[in-house]
Amino acid sequence: MPKMKTNSAASKRVRRTGTGKLMAVGSAMRHNLEHKSARQRRALKADEVLAGPQAKKLNRLLGAR
Numbered sequence: 001m002p003k004m005k006t007n008s009a010a011s012k013r014v015r016r017t018g019t020g021k022l023m024a025v026g027s028a029m030r031h032n033l034e035h036k037s038a039r040q041r042r043a044l045k046a047d048e049v050l051a052g053p054q055a056k057k058l059n060r061l062l063g064a065r
Contacts, residue, residue: 010061014058014062017049019057020050021050022049022054022055022059023043023047023050024049025044026044026046026047027044029041029045030046
């Protein structure tokens with residue numbers, strides 16, 4: 001049986017913690033940063049743990065069972 005490929009788009013946006021949770025950078029940090037205030041950029045820079053249903057979908061894309 002062939003190996004299962006991970007979704008490269010998902011792997012670029014999400015990382016797994018030591019306990020298996022998924023962390024992602026806040027959305028809206030990819031472009032148009034000059035229009036956002038410094039306060040908003042600092043808040044969006046912090047990583048956040050993904051919610052259960054979202055983590056379940058991304059785990060499937062990353063090849064985890």
